Amino acid sequence: MSLVVIGANHNTAPLSMRERLSVSGVELADVLEGVMSYEGVNEAVILSTCNRVEYYLSANTERLGAKACVDLFAAKLGDSLDPSEFYLHRGHEAVEHAFRVAASLDSQVLGESQILGQMKRAYEAAAEVGACGKFLTELFKSAIRLGKRVRTETSIGCDSVSLSTTAVKAATRNVGSLSDASAVIVGAGEMACLTAEYLRSARCANVVFTSRSYDHALESARLFGFKAMPFERRYEAIEAADVVFAATSSPDPVILAQSVASVMTARRGRKLVLIDESVPRNIASDCGNVGGVVLYDQESLMSIIDDGLAKRMGSVSAVEGMVDEALEEFSSWMEEHLVQPTIKDIYLKGASTLGNELRHASNELAKARGEELTAKELGILAAYGNAMVKKLLHGPVTQLKKEAHRSDSYYYVDAMRYLFDLDENLSSMSRSCESGACLDGGYCPMQLDERIRPACQHSGGIS
Numbered sequence: 344m345s346l347v348v349i350g351a352n353h354n355t356a357p358l359s360m361r362e363r364l365s366v367s368g369v370e371l372a373d374v375l376e377g378v379m380s381y382e383g384v385n386e387a388v389i390l391s392t393c394n395r396v397e398y399y400l401s402a403n404t405e406r407l408g409a410k411a412c413v414d415l416f417a418a419k420l421g422d423s424l425d426p427s428e429f430y431l432h433r434g435h436e437a438v439e440h441a442f443r444v445a446a447s448l449d450s451q452v453l454g455e456s457q458i459l460g461q462m463k464r465a466y467e468a469a470a471e472v473g474a475c476g477k478f479l480t481e482l483f484k485s486a487i488r489l490g491k492r493v494r495t496e497t498s499i500g501c502d503s504v505s506l507s508t509t510a511v512k513a514a515t516r517n518v519g520s521l522s523d524a525s526a527v528i529v530g531a532g533e534m535a536c537l538t539a540e541y542l543r544s545a546r547c548a549n550v551v552f553t554s555r556s557y558d559h560a561l562e563s564a565r566l567f568g569f570k571a572m573p574f575e576r577r578y579e580a581i582e583a584a585d586v587v588f589a590a591t592s593s594p595d596p597v598i599l600a601q602s603v604a605s606v607m608t609a610r611r612g613r614k615l616v617l618i619d620e621s622v623p624r625n626i627a628s629d630c631g632n633v634g635g636v637v638l639y640d641q642e643s644l645m646s647i648i649d650d651g652l653a654k655r656m657g658s659v660s661a662v663e664g665m666v667d668e669a670l671e672e673f674s675s676w677m678e679e680h681l682v683q684p685t686i687k688d689i690y691l692k693g694a695s696t697l698g699n700e701l702r703h704a705s706n707e708l709a710k711a712r713g714e715e716l717t718a719k720e721l722g723i724l725a726a727y728g729n730a731m732v733k734k735l736l737h738g739p740v741t742q743l744k745k746e747a748h749r750s751d752s753y754y755y756v757d758a759m760r761y762l763f764d765l766d767e768n769l770s771s772m773s774r775s776c777e778s779g780a781c782l783d784g785g786y787c788p789m790q791l792d793e794r795i796r797p798a799c800q801h802s803g804g805i806s
Contacts, residue, residue, distance in 0.1 A: 346399070346479075346753065347400045347402060348432045349397065349412035349431050350398070350429060351395065352430075353395070358641055362622055363419060363421075364391075364396040375469060376474075381410075382407055382411070383404060383407030383408065384407070385403065385478075386469075386478060387401075387475070388483060389468075390461065391465075392622075393451075393621065394506075395449075397444075398416075399479055400412060401478045401479050404761060404766075409431060409433065412431060413431070434753035435753065442486050442673075445458065445462055445487060446489055448666070451641070452509060453656065454499040454501070456500050457505055459491070462483060462486060477680070478680075497658040498657065499658040500655075501654060507538040507540075507541055507590075510644060511545060513616070513639050514618060517614070518614075521545040522545065522546040524585040525549035525551075525585050525586075526547055526586045527581055528542075528551070528553070528588045529588065529589040529591060530590040530621075530625075531552055531559035532592065535588070536563055538588045539567045551584070552571045553576070554591065555591065560573075577597075577598070578603075581598070581606055581615070586615075586618065590620040590625070598626045599627050600627050600630045600632065603615075603636060604633045607634060614637065617638045674752070677753070681756050682743060682744070686743060688760070689739070689740060692765060693733075701721075
């Protein structure tokens with residue numbers, strides 16, 4: 344088993360690329376099904392947000408996981424990948440990355456609060472379709488626990504910062520006091536409601552929700568005490584507004600330049616601020632070319648000064664310490680659930696090989712002397728075979744146990760499984776014995792010929 348993550352975020356890829364990589368909630372199940380069809384991929388979680396698109400995979404080997412990751416991104420983009428625009432983390436680095444994301448150290452806005460809920464929903468969506476097994480389950484649960492602890496014990500999220508707070512700040516910069524302004528929120532989901540919460544805090548009372556689902560728009564409007572308008576009348580609402588916030592999950596723009604131009608004609612030159620919080624973008628980029636329109640997308644929002652950044656930066660050192668602690672805990676869990684099963688599988692393969700060779704040897708000896716071997720003779724053969732295999736495996740197993748305490752034990756486990764060809768052959772081996780003797784270097788008697796088992800157990804040659 345190897346953990347691999349591929350991703351593109353606000354630091355590595357332009358908005359135009361992140362739009363093409365994004366995975367909507369509607370298509371998530373189908374995309375996960377496609378991911379799971381790749382060779383060697385056992386588990387998958389897709390985290391697709393406004394700032395990042397990441398595929399977390401658990402694969403038989405690191406090589407297969409990395410190949411699947413790169414192929415997945417290439418398939419989404421439809422062309423060759425620019426290595427500078429995405430990142431590929433393996434093993435310990437993949438775990439550390441997930442923890443830094445959950446702790447909001449890797450966010451576009453340091454300390455933003457939404458990422459934790461987004462990671463939780465990404466994990467739940469994968470679990471729902473059966474794409475998330477024990478390794479990614481433990482990874483995401485550990486990351487979420489860390490994220491909650493970070494926000495409880497440090498000040499990194501002290502001012503409830505998010506992309507939406509930056510969007511509201513951009514609106515204030517352009518229209519002045521929001522208490523005297525009118526606003527339209529296009530969308531009714533989490534980000535739209537977060538924007539509404541900040542507008543309410545800024546005493547902006549004249550706010551209209553509009554969404555592709557009028558029922559959702561009504562529900563959100565009632566929650567905040569605002570108004571709702573059918574989506575078909577959105578330009579009518581925009582004509583009367585000072586600022587428009589777009590935050591839907593639509594894969595295509597829902598506010599177009601030609602319609603905005605008509606709106607601006609009716610406004611007789613009165614400035615209109617359009618703020619697009621979505622990926623893919625909800626507001627067509629050429630709306631910014633319409634006279635009197637000020638357009639912000641996610642990239643231009645980053646030019647807004649973050650007044651609370653200095654205070655949150657003061658918590659970074661403490662948060663990084665918590666990340667290190669979480670990494671140690673996860674490494675211990677991985678030692679128990681990754682290294683020990685591999686040791687057991689190594690001994691299981693040794694038992695299977697020994698059983699096959701004993702059967703062959705006993706048959707050849709019986710042919711050579713013209714009669715079957717006695718139980719005592721079979722026991723002697725088994726005892727010698729057992730001792731030889733145990734001695735041969737002792738060195739590699741001891742070294743693997745030694746490396747189990749290292750943070751990069753994943754690599755040694757993957758190497759051991761590859762060198763012993765475990766994942767290809769174990770399916771044909773018996774797993775009848777539940778005694779755990781394999782972990783002590785013993786061999787399951789169920790692997791041996793039924794004529795040999797009693798003699799081996801009696802002689803003590805096989806435990």
